[in-house]
Amino acid sequence: MRSGPWDITPGELIEYAAAQEWAPETRRGRRNTLLSFYRWGIALGLTDTNPAVALPRVRVTTPPARPIGPTAYEDAMTKADERTRLILRLAYEAGLRRAEIAVIHSDDIIEDLDGWSLLVHGKGRKQRLVPLTRRLALELRSHGHGYVFPGAIDGHLSPRRVGELAAAVLPEPWTLHTLRHAFATRAYRLDSDVFTVQDLLGHSSPATTRRYVQTDRSRLRSTVDRLTAV
Missing domain, CATH: 1.10.443.10 (Intergrase catalytic core)
Structure with missing residues (x-):
């Protein structure tokens, strides 16, 4: 029986992220957060792997400036x-x-x-x-x-x-x-x-x-x- 985030597989993490309706900037931020979280877990010996590395990189296009007239x-x-x-x-x-x-x-x-x-x-x-x-x-x-x-x-x-x-x-x-x-x-x-x-x-x-x-x-x-x- 699963006990926490340390048991999540890369496939499950990808499935979870794909199901979210996040804006690109938010998706990139969540990916970075997950990467940092699992690096912290590895440093403390709580896990041996970082499943977040399987998440695809997010390219965010910069919207043009929109100054009011x-x-x-x-x-x-x-x-x-x-x-x-x-x-x-x-x-x-x-x-x-x-x-x-x-x-x-x-x-x-x-x-x-x-x-x-x-x-x-x-x-x-x-x-x-x-x-x-x-x-x-x-x-x-x-x-x-x-x-x-x-x-x-x-x-x-x-x-x-x-x-x-x-x-x-x-x-x-x-x-x-x-x-x-x-x-x-x-x-x-x-x-x-x-x-x-x-x-x-x-x-x-x-x-x-x-x-x-x-x-x-x-x-x-x-x-x-x-x-x-x-």
């Missing part, structure tokens, strides 16, 4: 109430994730010699300073002491609720995250500095940042035109 953004701003407009602006003008927006506190708004900045609490408890425009800093400071978006979850709105508020005014297929794509694309087109955009978005790798930046089609055309003129 200015007209759709302006339409959403027109429909939004004051709270939701600020949420949209924080994604579009500062490149923040919904989870980062949810936890903004008045103590995170900092002034230095260069102006106002926001201490952003990002993924993996990583923090970064994002410069704020004077208008955006003034809007955040006007909410007084405490969380800018108060709510029932630890005193602030949940990331899910932040996303729902944005989705209620954004036309399909746009989401709050596409405003972050728009921020990245517009920032990169200023001086083509991927490392600056990487720091602003809080990415650990410029390869991740690249997925947020939409290629400027006019530059592609200009490059081809110049090549043919040589």
